[in-house]
């Protein structure tokens with residue numbers, strides 16, 4: 271996967287060199303007159319190539335490892351710079367682990383993926399993360415339009431296993447005091463955890479009985495207006511309302527729960 275880039279760069283610079291220097295200048299100081307123009311050519315084409323390369327390559331979230339248009343409701347992929355003010359370079363997508371797919375089995379990262387990701391982050395200080403994967407993460411704060419500490423979340427994620435899928439990149443912590451379960455965003459819903467969009471907080475299935483205490487009416491099903499069977503609640507990634515699967519007379523498998531949208535939100539799609 272990494273190889274085509276360098277091949278491509280070579281080809282491009284050869285072409286441009288040929289075009290921009292139509293015929294040899296028969297000057298006596300060959301070495302001197304050619305050297306500066308060659309240097310210019312390489313930097314131009316290198317910049318152009320790396321731009322097109324970044325745009326065309328598949329970019330994935332540094333937490334859940336899904337691509338931008340994922341089915342799990344994480345919202346858009348955004349670039350987050352480092353919290354400190356050192357200059358952020360665009361991370362080279364080519365050296366990151368390949369993105370996962372939408373079937374929940376490849377959410378997050380294996381050990382080797384995660385160390386690769388950590389190294390990447392050290393180099394650039396920036397990363398691509400879904401808006402919601404970042405916003406729900408433990409320690410991330412919303413300040414005005416910006417999210418703070420996303421880089422720290424990514425780093426801690428490279429060492430934290432998801433309770434549900436057992437892979438790294440989990441940063442969303444159960445809100446219950448003393449609970450140390452972490453989840454990826456797509457796995458939050460898949461696991462049957464309770465999610466509050468207002469509080470941006472999650473309760474793991476073990477602590478789901480605290481849902482009403484934590485979120486009040488937000489924990490009520492939009493159909494029957496009660497919390498009822500909490501483990502049966504589906505979370506709409508569009509509006510944040512909850513619905514009992516039974517009240518909608520649908521089944522709720524993990525893959526259906528993840529990125530689920532309620533009948534009202536789904537209308538216009």
Ligand SMILES: [Zn+2]
Pocket residue numbers: 331332333334335336344399400403455
């Ligand atoms: Zn994500």
Ligand SMILES: [Zn+2]
Pocket residue numbers: 377378432433434435436437440453454457
């Ligand atoms: Zn997970």
Ligand SMILES: [Zn+2]
Pocket residue numbers: 444445446449450451473474475476477
């Ligand atoms: Zn918990």
Ligand SMILES: [Zn+2]
Pocket residue numbers: 491492493494495496498513514517
């Ligand atoms: Zn209900």
Ligand SMILES: [Zn+2]
Pocket residue numbers: 506507508509510511531532533534535536
């Ligand atoms: Zn909805």
